[in-house]
Amino acid sequence: MLPTASRRVNRRCFRGGGGDHPWSPNTGWWVAVKAVFQGLIMAGGKGTRLSHGLEKPLTEIAGRAMIQYPLSALGDSKLVSDVHVAVSRFTSKTEEYVRKMGVKVIRTPGAGYVEDVKSAAGNVGLCSMIVLGADLPLIDGEAVDEVLNHYSKACKHALTVVSPLKDVLKIGLRPSCLIKHRGGTYVPCGVNVLDTGCMDEPFIEQEVMVTRDLRMMVNVNTRSDLAVAERLLLSRGSTQGRLTGGQREVGG
Template identity: 40%
Template sequence: MCGGRGTRLSLAGEKPLVEIGGRAMVDRVLEALAGSGVERAYAVVSPNAPETRAHLEGRVPTIETPGSGYVEDLDRALERVDRPALTVTADLPLLGADAVDRVLDRYGEGSTTVCVPAALKRELGVSVDTAFADDGRELAPTGVNVVGDGEDGVDVDDDVRLAVNVNRARDAWIAERIASLGANGTNPWGV
């Protein structure tokens, strides 16, 4: 999913093309998917991100959506792919192929929202834009989901690379710092 405006970042340019560790976030996510067990990847683009579409042209098939919002664009994209489908937002620049494979290995059936403890995001200092209570835990969605047919479930992971969504300038700064440390899923801040 790489067709959003990224208005919360308050940066010039398109969110998927923000560089972390010298590479565009969307490229980092595509690299993680390419190194994982994912069979085929598509970039879901919209009129909101024409530079991202041009950046990806010829590299990965694209699915054009209207850019009306995440849920509507996701629904439009899911009409074009088989299920179950793994969905990943382009604002996860620390995502690793091993984390993707772990999600795929733990998937059973239905749909799964991959979450991290909201406390982990707060300890890292990144924004918590959405959180919900589940079994007495406060969880935050990561931007990684498996969409299938059937019941919805939640998969909780403590991997810091899944906890860092770049939605604000501070998130980008933290992602840059973690990337420079070569984080492998453990908490680089020691918390």
């Protein structure tokens, strides 16, 4: 989740991969009608909580390297034009793996999530970008497009996806990062959208999308998380990828 504040920035920041978007006189924002987004997968972290001698993005789950799932999701999205993977000195094997697949690779300092996102965004250039963790094994193209459509309608500079803590605990995950939002406790899902042209602004208005969708809620950080994710992946035909109650979205 990128640092934000709730004050509107008075500059045109919203751009898409396909060029400028129409100006909306009602909102004072550039509005994306059929925006084409860049996709970025963050795969440069140390992954120490999943320590087993293998880089976290290459950890096998249900017969595939974990990074394959977000790669497939971005590839299947109807709104993402290009896919990039951010690596660091901590994930040299992951870099080698994705380069062999022909995926665009960006080297980052490995200094932390926010710092590495900024570094990667600087390499991609001005665009609207969805950022996924490499540890989202249930994510798919449909879920990606749901997030991007929400972002476009919100007309804010950034969006972060979170899930209610009680629902995350219900499926057996034990998150280490929690945030407060409108009086509730939530878990960041590792799914963010941002306008790279606004990353250096002192104030950025951010939309918060709350979801109970397993495709975004399952984020693997520990070995127990890995077991939960594999169980859900293997049974997703019967669970249909969601908890009862479906998806709920809340504005920031």
